[in-house]
Amino acid sequence: MGLTPTKSYDDLLADGIEALTAKGAGELDAYVSGLNELGVQSPRGARWTAAMLTDELLRLSAGEGVSARAPLHPVVGRPFTAASASSEDLLRGGLLDLWYLVASANDVTDRPIGLKRLGRNLVLWRDAAGAVRALEDYCPHRGAPLSLGRIIEGNVSCAYHGFEIDAAGTIVAVPATPDCPLVGQAAVRVYPVREIAGAIYVYFSDKLGITPPEPSLPEELTSPEWSSFLFTTEWKCNWQVALDNRVDPLHGSFLHSGTFTLGYGRQDSELKVEPAPHGFSTVRNNQRGVNIDWHEVEFRPGNILWVRTEIPYPASAGGGSFRINGHPTPIDDDTTFVWFYRSRKISGWRRDMWRFLYLNRLEARAQTVVEQDRVLLEAISLEARNREKLAQSDIAVGRMRRLLREEADRQIA
Ligand code: FES
Ligand SMILES: [Fe+2]
Numbered sequence: 001m002g003l004t005p006t007k008s009y010d011d012l013l014a015d016g017i018e019a020l021t022a023k024g025a026g027e028l029d030a031y032v033s034g035l036n037e038l039g040v041q042s043p044r045g046a047r048w049t050a051a052m053l054t055d056e057l058l059r060l061s062a063g064e065g066v067s068a069r070a071p072l073h074p075v076v077g078r079p080f081t082a083a084s085a086s087s088e089d090l091l092r093g094g095l096l097d098l099w100y101l102v103a104s105a106n107d108v109t110d111r112p113i114g115l116k117r118l119g120r121n122l123v124l125w126r127d128a129a130g131a132v133r134a135l136e137d138y139c140p141h142r143g144a145p146l147s148l149g150r151i152i153e154g155n156v157s158c159a160y161h162g163f164e165i166d167a168a169g170t171i172v173a174v175p176a177t178p179d180c181p182l183v184g185q186a187a188v189r190v191y192p193v194r195e196i197a198g199a200i201y202v203y204f205s206d207k208l209g210i211t212p213p214e215p216s217l218p219e220e221l222t223s224p225e226w227s228s229f230l231f232t233t234e235w236k237c238n239w240q241v242a243l244d245n246r247v248d249p250l251h252g253s254f255l256h257s258g259t260f261t262l263g264y265g266r267q268d269s270e271l272k273v274e275p276a277p278h279g280f281s282t283v284r285n286n287q288r289g290v291n292i293d294w295h296e297v298e299f300r301p302g303n304i305l306w307v308r309t310e311i312p313y314p315a316s317a318g319g320g321s322f323r324i325n326g327h328p329t330p331i332d333d334d335t336t337f338v339w340f341y342r343s344r345k346i347s348g349w350r351r352d353m354w355r356f357l358y359l360n361r362l363e364a365r366a367q368t369v370v371e372q373d374r375v376l377l378e379a380i381s382l383e384a385r386n387r388e389k390l391a392q393s394d395i396a397v398g399r400m401r402r403l404l405r406e407e408a409d410r411q412i413a
Contacts (some may be wrong), residue, residue: 014360016040021318047135054349061355066228067196072107073234075116087408094118094330096205099215099304101339102202104230108132112156114147118204118330123147127154134202140187141177197221198230216303220323222345227351228343235342235374238382239336244306247396252292256369265290271395282396300409
């Protein structure tokens with residue numbers, strides 16, 4: 001007979017908190033006395049006190065700020081991208097003149113990393129001051145990926161013959177050829193890059209030398225009243241297929257029925273689309289706060305796209321809701337970097353308790369839902385759009401596509 005694994009201290013504490021929440025505990029005192037009654041062990045074996053519990057929740061919650069924990073899939077390869085001939089081409093590969101989230105902040109270190117986004121190969125690294133830099137992943141000497149090189153004094157040094165390129169894309173050293181006239185030439189494309197809210201954002205544009213506007217972020221990421229985690233993964237589908245899913249509230253009642261968060265509510269609704277300052281919001285006519293019942297699209301051409309969704313927690317988990325903010329970033333025609341923030345407007349010990357439970361178990365539970373999306377969406381080809389029969393429940397999908405199409409037409413013109 002095998003050994004029975006013993007539950008960790010963290011798991012036992014999370015079990016206790018969940019059991020007490022399901023029984024209706026809402027205030028700190030109820031958790032403190034409940035944990036003592038349940039016999040959940042405290043850090044030093046003494047009876048739980050309010051101060052002890054809040055200290056523990058803070059310690060186990062990973063503190064403030066956005067954290068993300070997903071391994072990235074580095075890519076090195078040939079960087080050339082064919083110019084888009086039509087709006088469809090452009091949309092397939094990704095709209096330009098926008099900021100895109102390309103990685104979580106902890107994926108970029110002082111070693112160069114190669115990433116493909118919007119069909120373009122990038123190399124990113126941190127300089128000596130910790131600032132993130134982004135260039136085309138292409139050595140101007142003979143085309144080796146710079147991401148195979150290393151960082152020397154904040155510049156990227158190509159692995160092949162040691163050309164050194166600075167963050168402005170200028171050749172600053174050709175070690176094999178002293179006095180080489182190439183030194184001083186701006187030779188590599190620079191991508192505007194920002195590190196915000198636990199993530200790396202890159203601006204994609206075919207206009208050279210432009211200074212983009214600063215990325216416009218939603219309140220959930222800028223206000224200290226909100227607390228967030230960033231989730232990232234990759235799917236094998238076109239980004240537009242994944243984006244359709246982000247503006248399709250009713251799929252929650254079918255694809256995700258039977259899951260922890262989305263097994264509730266009606267399966268029949270009329271969707272209502274209402275204009276919002278930079279896009280539109282979508283609601284069900286007969287339900288709010290039960291399943292996926294509300295979302296909002298914020299599209300600022302030239303700046304950024306956000307899709308915001310509200311997901312309720314079941315009453316047994318304490319009720320309330322969390323927000324999902326994000327949209328898929330194209331990698332290439334058939335691969336998508338899927339990312340979103342999960343955020344709650346919550347403060348004090350309740351924030352720490354949520355963050356602790358998120359890290360200990362809620363993220364893994366939510367993963368069941370995300371996995372259902374992945375399996376289904378990877379099985380839908382972009383060409384399915386040529387044979388669709390859309391229903392009233394697709395009204396937001398249609399609106400989203402029209403917004404993007406209008407911008408693509410404008411960019412191609
Ligand atoms: S290809 Fe990069 S130094 Fe030669
Ligand atoms: Fe879904």
